[in-house]
Amino acid sequence: MHLCCFGYGKAVQSPRHEKDITTNNVRLFSYNILRSATRNFHPSNKLGGGGFGVVYRGILRDGIQVAVKSLSAESEQGIREFLTEIDMISNVRHPNLVKLIGCCIEGSNRVLVYEYLENNSLASALLGPWSRRVDLDWSQRVAICIGTAQGLAFLHEDINPHIVHRDIKASNILLDRDFNPKIGDFGLAKLFPDNVTHVTTRVAGSMGYLAPEYALLGQLTKKADIYSFGVLILEIVSGRSNSKSAWGEDLMLLVEWIWKLREEGRLLDILDPELVEFPANEVLLFIKVALFCIQAASNQRPSMKRVVKMLRNEVNFNEKLLTPPGVYKVHPTVKDSAGDSPLEGSPPEVHKDDTPVTVPSISTSINIFKMQPR
Numbered sequence: 001m002h003l004c005c006f007g008y009g010k011a012v013q014s015p016r017h018e019k020d021i022t023t024n025n026v027r028l029f030s031y032n033i034l035r036s037a038t039r040n041f042h043p044s045n046k047l048g049g050g051g052f053g054v055v056y057r058g059i060l061r062d063g064i065q066v067a068v069k070s071l072s073a074e075s076e077q078g079i080r081e082f083l084t085e086i087d088m089i090s091n092v093r094h095p096n097l098v099k100l101i102g103c104c105i106e107g108s109n110r111v112l113v114y115e116y117l118e119n120n121s122l123a124s125a126l127l128g129p130w131s132r133r134v135d136l137d138w139s140q141r142v143a144i145c146i147g148t149a150q151g152l153a154f155l156h157e158d159i160n161p162h163i164v165h166r167d168i169k170a171s172n173i174l175l176d177r178d179f180n181p182k183i184g185d186f187g188l189a190k191l192f193p194d195n196v197t198h199v200t201t202r203v204a205g206s207m208g209y210l211a212p213e214y215a216l217l218g219q220l221t222k223k224a225d226i227y228s229f230g231v232l233i234l235e236i237v238s239g240r241s242n243s244k245s246a247w248g249e250d251l252m253l254l255v256e257w258i259w260k261l262r263e264e265g266r267l268l269d270i271l272d273p274e275l276v277e278f279p280a281n282e283v284l285l286f287i288k289v290a291l292f293c294i295q296a297a298s299n300q301r302p303s304m305k306r307v308v309k310m311l312r313n314e315v316n317f318n319e320k321l322l323t324p325p326g327v328y329k330v331h332p333t334v335k336d337s338a339g340d341s342p343l344e345g346s347p348p349e350v351h352k353d354d355t356p357v358t359v360p361s362i363s364t365s366i367n368i369f370k371m372q373p374r
């Protein structure tokens, strides 16, 4: 396809002879440029893949390393709308957000080009296979939690219109060469506003981070991100995944286990055994902030700006106000609400009719009527 346009309603000629065009904020790459940067999308350059597509490491001709995300899901949007979103995303700049450098739209190919983060994702460094794990000490973990909180607070409260990330999880926290965190994939879900299949894939991939009201009712607000961020803090403190395994004697999700430990006055039991030196008071503070974020009652969760202050120990909070966590339990065999494709993690508690059912969490419950595909 030879029409490439960039925002502002102005159509420009597609790049010729593999040259790329620089626009206001985003570079428009030709597919050939990206193909040669990634050695024809060679498997050895593959960094990973998720609900949106596959990510490759690439090196541009000027030697700059990039992460090239080849989008797999069909977008319902036209080119202009797509580029408008890209423009919007690339305008959002913060030290704790992954920078979108450019994109490519040619034929059915839609590719995003991001700055490359040397130390991969938090999922790989903290929760990945042992060979890939990195010994993150307590001060690095503090910096990762606070940096991520700042990035999210920026998305939620400093830009207009604000952005709800929708997919805060360890694989979307990238680490630069000094292990500073940068949130990736913000704004991406907006490129696929009506693609239910895509969202289904993404939700399945993000199991464990979903606020119950989002997973079950499709209620998507900043508070759903804040829930996910709370789960992330627990993972960072414990070195354990909330979605991949069960913990404690009763094989519970991390969010259930931490509540039990709190009731038993053993919060520090959750700490990552790899952490040998740590200030117990600060660890406890972080766990408590996480508990505030994962409360089932979404209106009780603090805003991200407040979370930043809480983590920095700049505000007092009353622990007695803490209410039980929301727990979204999953069942591997249940089919999705359309009934035809298996959705990893559909809740067994959800009925297919309109009968109200109760999803138990720990001493709290959420009444739901029907799971709506989003």
Ligand SMILES: Nc1ncnc2c1ncn2[C@@H]1O[C@H](COP(=O)(O)OP(=O)(O)OP(=O)(O)O)[C@@H](O)[C@H]1O
Pocket (backbone or CB within 6 Å): 047, 048, 049, 050, 051, 052, 053, 054, 055, 067, 098, 114, 115, 116, 117, 118, 120, 121, 123, 124, 167, 171, 172, 174, 184, 185, 202, 205, 206
């Ligand atoms: N900018 C980047 N720099 C370095 N590595 C990256 C970058 N972006 C992504 N990656 C790597 O690519 C992997 C796949 O990313 P991708 O976003 O496709 O999947 P995901 O984060 O697991 O799922 P989702 O599609 O829900 O975001 C990440 O886990 C990370 O290891």
Ligand SMILES: [Mg+2]
Pocket (backbone or CB within 6 Å): 050, 171, 172, 184, 185
């Ligand atoms: Mg991602």
